[in-house]
Amino acid sequence: MFWYHWMMIVSLAISMLACLAHIIKLIRLGKPIDYSQKAGDISSAIKYSFTKAMSPAKKESAYLHLPTYTAGIIYHLGTFLSIFLFFMIILDLHELLNTVLDIVIIGFLALSTISGIGILIKRLSKKTLKALSNPDDYISNILVNLYQLATAYVLFDSSAIVIYTMITSALLLYLPLGKLKHAFYFFAARYHLGYFYGWRNVWPISNHKN
Amino acid sequence: MGVLTEEIKQRGLEVLSSHGNSKLLTHLNSCVHCGLCSNSCVYYKVDADEHYVPAKKVDIVASIYRRYNTFLGKTLPKLTNARDLDETSIDELVDLLFGSCTMCGRCTLHCSIGVDIGYVVRKGREMLSAMGYVPKTLQATVDAAIETGNNMSISTEEFVDTLKWLEDDLQYELDDENANIPLNEKSKNVMYTLNPREPKFFPLSISAMAKVFYAAKESWTLSTEMYDVTNYAFFSGNMDEANIIAQRMDTEMKNLDATKCVLAECGHGSRAYKWEGPNYLGRKLPYEVTTSVELLAQYIRDGRIKLDPERLSEVVTLHDPCNLARSGGVIEEQRYILSHVTKNFVEMTPHGVDNFCCGGGGGQLAMSEYNERRMKIAKVKADQIKSTGASIVATPCHNCVDQLTQIDQHYKLGVKIMTLAELVADALVLDEEKK
Numbered sequence: 001m002f003w004y005h006w007m008m009i010v011s012l013a014i015s016m017l018a019c020l021a022h023i024i025k026l027i028r029l030g031k032p033i034d035y036s037q038k039a040g041d042i043s044s045a046i047k048y049s050f051t052k053a054m055s056p057a058k059k060e061s062a063y064l065h066l067p068t069y070t071a072g073i074i075y076h077l078g079t080f081l082s083i084f085l086f087f088m089i090i091l092d093l094h095e096l097l098n099t100v101l102d103i104v105i106i107g108f109l110a111l112s113t114i115s116g117i118g119i120l121i122k123r124l125s126k127k128t129l130k131a132l133s134n135p136d137d138y139i140s141n142i143l144v145n146l147y148q149l150a151t152a153y154v155l156f157d158s159s160a161i162v163i164y165t166m167i168t169s170a171l172l173l174y175l176p177l178g179k180l181k182h183a184f185y186f187f188a189a190r191y192h193l194g195y196f197y198g199w200r201n202v203w204p205i206s207n208h209k210n
Numbered sequence: 211m212g213v214l215t216e217e218i219k220q221r222g223l224e225v226l227s228s229h230g231n232s233k234l235l236t237h238l239n240s241c242v243h244c245g246l247c248s249n250s251c252v253y254y255k256v257d258a259d260e261h262y263v264p265a266k267k268v269d270i271v272a273s274i275y276r277r278y279n280t281f282l283g284k285t286l287p288k289l290t291n292a293r294d295l296d297e298t299s300i301d302e303l304v305d306l307l308f309g310s311c312t313m314c315g316r317c318t319l320h321c322s323i324g325v326d327i328g329y330v331v332r333k334g335r336e337m338l339s340a341m342g343y344v345p346k347t348l349q350a351t352v353d354a355a356i357e358t359g360n361n362m363s364i365s366t367e368e369f370v371d372t373l374k375w376l377e378d379d380l381q382y383e384l385d386d387e388n389a390n391i392p393l394n395e396k397s398k399n400v401m402y403t404l405n406p407r408e409p410k411f412f413p414l415s416i417s418a419m420a421k422v423f424y425a426a427k428e429s430w431t432l433s434t435e436m437y438d439v440t441n442y443a444f445f446s447g448n449m450d451e452a453n454i455i456a457q458r459m460d461t462e463m464k465n466l467d468a469t470k471c472v473l474a475e476c477g478h479g480s481r482a483y484k485w486e487g488p489n490y491l492g493r494k495l496p497y498e499v500t501t502s503v504e505l506l507a508q509y510i511r512d513g514r515i516k517l518d519p520e521r522l523s524e525v526v527t528l529h530d531p532c533n534l535a536r537s538g539g540v541i542e543e544q545r546y547i548l549s550h551v552t553k554n555f556v557e558m559t560p561h562g563v564d565n566f567c568c569g570g571g572g573g574q575l576a577m578s579e580y581n582e583r584r585m586k587i588a589k590v591k592a593d594q595i596k597s598t599g600a601s602i603v604a605t606p607c608h609n610c611v612d613q614l615t616q617i618d619q620h621y622k623l624g625v626k627i628m629t630l631a632e633l634v635a636d637a638l639v640l641d642e643e644k645k
Contacts (some may be wrong), residue, residue, distance in 0.1 A: 029232035035488035038498070039539055049324065060320040061246035068246065072322070129245045131260035132269065134291035136282070137243050177282050178290060179242055182323060188236040189324040196326065200485060201539035202563055 004165040008090065011169035018176035019184060025189050031195055038199050045198025049190045053203065068122065071115040078112020079144055081105065082151040086168060089154065089161075104157050107150035116145040136178040144180070147171045214341070219295055222341040225333060226275045233326070234333055237274045240325045241265055247327065250320040252587045264317035264327045267306050271334040274299060300343055307334045308345050309580045312587075313445070314567035315533035328537075335447030339634040344446045351442045351576040352451055359458070360438040362406035369434060372409045376417045380424070386639070389424045391416070394466065400430035401468035402502075403439040403459070403474045405608035412608065418523075418635035419502065425638050426514040429546055430472075436462035439479035444486060445573030456487040463497055464493065466540050467482075470498045472505050473628045477531030477607040478571065481538050503606045506634055507543040510550050517550040517637040525554045526633070527600035529591070529614060530565040531607035544606055547630050551637040558594045566590050568605075570613025586622050588613065592621035604629045 056062035060071040085105070088094045095112045097105070119140045146167045154164040174180060197203035221264040229235050245263055248254045253262035260266060269291070274290035276283030283292030293299050315328035338344060344352075355361040360369075370393065377391040394399070400423075408416050423430050436458045443452035463471050480501045488495050509515045528548060534540045541562050548555050558565065569588040574580060591614070595603055603614055603625050614627045 024230040026236065029229050029235060032231040032233050033489075035492065035494045036485045037488075037494070053324075059322065060250050061244070061322040064249050065246050068244075069322075072244075126245070128248060128258070128260040128263055129243070132243045132245050132263060132265055134243075135288065136290045139289075177280075182240055182242050185236055185240040186323055188232060189240040191327070192233050192236055193318070193324040193326060200537065202536065202541075205563065 004162050005090075007169050008165040008172075011172040012090075015172035015175050019181070020178060022181060023026070023184055026185075031192070035200055037200070040198045040201030042195055042198035044122065045203040046191055046194030048204035049194030049197070051204070053194075054190075058205070068119070071118050074112050075115040075119060075144075078109055078148045081112075082148050085151050085155070089164075094133070094155070097155070106152045106155055109148050109155075113148045113152070115147050116141060118150065120145070138176070140178050140180045143167075143171045143174055214300065218341045222337040223274075223278055223294060225337040225340050227279055228273070232358070233329065237326050237330050238275045239269070239439065240323050241268045241272060242323060243269065244322055245321060246322050247317040250317045252316075252569060252590045253583075256587050256589050261306065263312055264311075264321075266323075267311055267334070268325060268327050268330045270299070270303055270306055271330050274303075274337075282320070290362070300338070300341070303334060303338055304343055304345065307331050307338065308348065308573070308577065309583065312532070312567045312569060312571035312574055314571050315536050316532070316567065319536065323526060332447060335445070336449065337447070337573055339447035343430065345447070345579060347574045347575050347577045347579060348442065348446050351573070352446050352448065355438060355440070355442060355455055356451055359436060360406040361440050361442055362410045364406055364409055366434050367411055369437075372413055373416070373432070373644040375415055376420070380417050380420055384424065384551050386424075389420070391420050393434055395431040397467045398429045398431045399469045400428055400472050400505075401432045401463055401466050401470070402430050402432055402437075402472045402474065403479070404432070404437045405440055405479060406438050406472050407608045407612060408474070411575070412629075415475075415608070415629050415632055418423070418629070419631040421635045421638060422495060422506065422509070422515060424597045425516075425640055426509045428514075429465060431468065433462045433466060435465070435507060439476045439483065441482035441487075442573055442576060444478060445576075449490065452482070452486070453490040456483060456490045459483055460488070460495065463495075468497070470500060470587070471495075473499065473501050473553075475502055475606040475608060475631060477533035477538070477609060480540075485538065500605075501538075501540055503534065503540050503543050503547070503630060506630060507546050510547060510619040514640040518639050519550055519553050519637065521637055522552045522633070523554070524552075524596070524602050525556055525600040526552045526604055527556050527558055527595065527598040528561065529558065529568060529595075529603055529605040529607075529610055529635070530562055531605060531610050532565070532567050532571055534606060535565060536563045540606075544604070544630060547634060548604060551633045556598045556600055557597055566594060568610045568613045568617065575609055575612055585615075585616065588617045588620065592617050593621060595623055596621075597623060600625065602626050602628055602633075604628050604630060604633055 052058060123133050149168040150164040153160045231513055240422050243265055245265055247264040251264050255469045273291050273293040274295050275293060276290050277287055282290050311331050313328050351361050354363045373391045380389045381387050440451055442457045443455055473483055484499045567586050568591045574584045605611060611627050
């Protein structure tokens with residue numbers, strides 16, 4: 001193993017420990033105690049929160065902004081794919097991918113990077129978004145864009161491994177600090193929302209005609 | 211508001227840093243600043259100013275949280291826009307959280323991540339309240355409730371007088387001296403509550419409900435000690451005062467030994483007692499708490515009251531109060547009731563859990579300094595009403611009645627605003643001998 005492999009492994013360990021600390025804190029604090037009389041089905045509502053409530057048919061943030069929503073979905077799929085490939089690379093399994101699959105993956109990662117850049121351009125050009133943004137928003141976006149691009153590049157040319165490990169390490173170290181930590185807070189947020197609406201019988205929406 | 215001392219500041223920061231559970235921590239760390247919530251907010255819809263984006267309201271609270279509670283916020287505050295809690299940020303907080311949000315929760319429903327934006331705004335208001343930065347007008351409403359027992363400072367004498375003449379009228383209308391508005395009677399099935407706007411401005415809605423109780427042969431009473439269903443401390447964010455108000459209701463339920471506490475048509479009032487009340491008190495309530503909307507629907511289902519839907523020829527639409535529907539799960543009952551009082555019902559678009567706020571929520575009606583803004587955002591509701599073509603707007607909330615009445619005048623809609631009890635009372639088919 002070379003120094004850059006060690007750098008990536010150490011970054012991964014630090015990142016996982018820091019993320020774990022966040023997650024343990026959330027689990028330790030637990031859900032709120034509600035003394036009111038429960039009116040609905042919490043399990044169904046939590047399931048709904050993670051599924052139908054996220055669909056473009058239910059969320060204005062999706063159906064009123066379909067191009068951004070689509071770009072966001074592609075961007076996130078590209079990130080998940082890059083994470084999967086990251087484990088293949090550190091376990092030295094990426095050689096298992098054949099040329100055709102490599103090309104498909106590289107093509108998709110190029111598309112997802114373009115989506116990420118599109119989101120960045122929107123953030124820079126739209127007045128309301130610009131006012132809402134801080135340096136963390138830009139750093140997070142750029143880091144993930146570079147990460148996806150580096151993943152594609154290393155699949156194309158394995159000699160790019162040094163640049164790949166450097167970008168990956170930077171991303172891993174930044175993950176638990178800035179807004180990228182929504183990677184795990186997202187799940188907690190959807191859980192709490194499902195719990196709240198389920199307790200009061202607001203969700204699942206199929207309980208009601210309206 | 212006084213000088214911001216270190217001690218006052220700490221009181222505010224304590225609200226954000228003390229976590230009894232993971233809910234606040236989660237929602238303060240989840241927003242990704244995508245801004246896709248903007249169109250879900252009535253403020254942004256009428257004025258596309260960046261300050262009205264719901265995420266901005268979350269961000270200002272979260273930015274203060276970050277400054278004092280996170281590694282990046284403490285070491286490199288500019289990187290995450292972590293802000294100091296000072297006079298400047300407090301002014302902005304007051305304007306955004308009190309003056310630019312009705313806490314309707316519509317943005318929460320549509321947030322791409324699932325941030326409970328309404329909850330974060332409420333915690334922000336709690337922080338401001340802990341430091342003494344609640345707008346004076348809103349605080350005056352809370353003070354009135356704490357000091358006099360109701361938010362309109364109605365004296366017991368005035369209240370009893372009003373009920374007496376309403377009772378006389380009811381007996382005359384029904385030609386039955388047993389048609390009563392009982393006061394402080396013990397061991398009844400129902401202890402009914404009121405929005406103080408009723409005895410003050412809309413007394414006929416009290417007689418409407420009394421008429422329904424009479425038709426349903428309900429065993430019920432009102433209390434002169436505690437009848438106010440509202441709890442404006444829910445809006446001001448003062449949990450101690452919210453607790454005092456909820457405690458009074460609980461005490462009166464026990465004093466009168468009633469079986470069921472029925473909350474009048476009031477969105478936030480029903481939320482504040484049915485859903486938040488037990489949590490203010492820190493215990494389960496040993497009796498049933500229900501809304502008058504659910505009770506009216508139950509009377510119809512059980513055949514305890516009969517209604518004639520042919521009597522009303524006008525087109526009726528419905529405004530769903532945010533706290534009753536979106537945050538309270540009462541969604542179908544009001545429609546079920548209306549299906550029995552009219553054959554000319556038309557829905558607003560959108561409606562139900564997705565309905566737009568009328569603009570009067572979040573204590574806006576009590577904060578006169580934001581009146582102009584309140585009437586401006588009401589355009590969304592005015593347009594919704596207009597496009598239904600209805601001449602009657604039904605709404606099970608007296609706060610909404612007040613706001614919708616002002617919308618009607620301001621936007622010259624020419625509609626009549628009615629509560630469900632009023633519509634039900636008008637449609638009642640009484641026994642032959644009691645007609």
